[in-house]
Amino acid sequence: IDVVSLQWQTYERAYIQRWIDCGNLTCPKTQQKLENFTLTPNYVLRSLISRWCTEHNIEQPGGYINGRSKNRGDMSVIRALVQRLSSRSTEDRRNAVSEIRSLSKRSTDNRILIAEAGAIPVLVNLLTSEDVATQENAITCVLNLSIYENNKELIMFSGAVTSIVQVLRAGTMEARENAAATLFSLSLxxxxxxxxxxxxxxxxxxxxxxxxxxxxxxxxxxALFNLCIYQGNKGRAVRAGIVTALVKMLSDSSSHRMVDEALTILSVLASNLDAKSAIVKANTLPALIGILQTDQTRNRENAAAILLSLCKRDTEKLITIGRLGAVVPLMDLSNNGTERGKRKAVSLLELLRKACQ
Structure with a gap:
């Protein structure tokens, strides 16, 4: 493993280098101001780690064997590819980003090395390329690199989101799919x-x-589910028409595979007043009762959660779902569901009892 010393403290090189590159001026361990930023290889510790791994028949971590990097040659190849990303030749850029895409897919080590070689800002620039193949490969590279947690900050710091959204709006379908997946990864x-x-x-x-x-x-x-966990994004999603799209998925036979996703997102949105209004206006109650009567446990408990949010403090809606046949499936869920499902079903049944009285 590539360990280095900085102001009497020892770190893994990739992490402390990234700490410095992000503009931090203090030691992450002691919080003291750094007097210099010279990284000195800690050969003693590296040797001890290597010896311990050899004695215990464990693969050398971080790409090192007997203290020597297995990735040194890879790094020189990656640096050369990153330089070619800025070539004036469209074909040269296209080939380079294609190779980086392949490398970034293979391993975490490659994702670390590609980021350390300074590829992220250049790849972000290529997201707006007029060459379709280059754009597709560039967004896929950014997606692959974002899988490694520490690269997320570098991607955000490079101002990538605006360009990713541009790809999401106007790219090829493959590019749009990977742009959506990238936004999900970053939104974690x-x-x-x-x-x-x-x-x-x-x-x-x-x-x-x-x-x-x-x-x-x-x-x-x-991506939408993850973004809507943040309260401030729920209103944005409702204004963008998400409820109409989700409700259509509940009843559209061609979208039956998306019922789980639709219910999960609706259950998150249902705490928002605008979303509640939109869900009710879309005449969703019959579809939710229908889902309660299926044998899909996760879908049933999400349907119950949505109904509880919609009908709480609303006697008219409670009477409506009672007439639509909610009681029997809710009783079954209260006996045979998960802990969450039982809790939602019992709460709804209690509200229905009071409404009927």
């Missing part, structure tokens, strides 16, 4: 949910949810 960090939500990504994701391929709809649904 809570602070990124806010930035992505304010970037115009949500209307573009809703459009893909309505008009994409089966894979595109899945990618869009996953």
């Amino acid at each position: 960090a809570d602070e990124n949910k806010i930035l992505i939500g304010g970037s115009g990504a949500i209307p573009a994701l809703v459009d893909l949810l309505e008009n994409g391929t089966p894979r595109g709809k899945k990618d869009a649904a996953t």
Whole structure:
């Protein structure tokens, strides 16, 4: 493993280099101000790690054997490819980004090395390329690199979101699918949910949810679910027409595979007043009762959760779902569901009892 010392502390090189590159001026361990940024290889510790791995028949971590990097040759190849990304030749750029796409798919080590070689800002620039193949490969590279947690911050820092949204709106279907998957990956960090939500990504994701391929709809649904966990994005999603798209999925036989995703997102949205109004206006109650009567446990409990949010403190809606046949499936769910399902079903049944009285 490539360990280095900085101001009497030892770190793995990739992590401390990234710490410095992000503009931090203090030691992450002691919080003392760094007097210099010279990284000195810690050969003693590296040797001890290598010896221990050899004695215990464990593969050398981080691409090192007997203290020597297995990736040194790979790094020189990657640096050369990154340089070619800025070539004046369209064909040369296309070939280079295609090779980086392949490398970024293979391993975490490659994702670390590609980022360390400075590829991320260049790849972000290529997201707006007029060459279709280059754009497709560039967004796929960014997606692959984002899988490695520490690369997420570098991608966001490079201002990638605006370009990713542009690809999501106007790219080929493959590029749009990978752009949606990239936004999902980046939105796993809570602070990124806010930035992505304010970037115009949500209307573009809703459009893909309505008009994409089966894979595109899945990618869009996953990204939208994650973004809507943040309360401030729920209103944006409703204004973008997400409820209409989701309700259609509940009743459209061609979208039967998306019922799970639709219910999951609706259960998250149902706490928002605008979303509640839109869900009720779309005449969703019969479809939700129908789902309660199926044998899909997860879907049944999500339907119960949505109905509880919609009908709480609304006697008229409670009476309506009672007339639509909610009681029997709710009783079954209260006895045979998961803990969450039982809890939702029991709460709804109690509200129905009071409403009838």
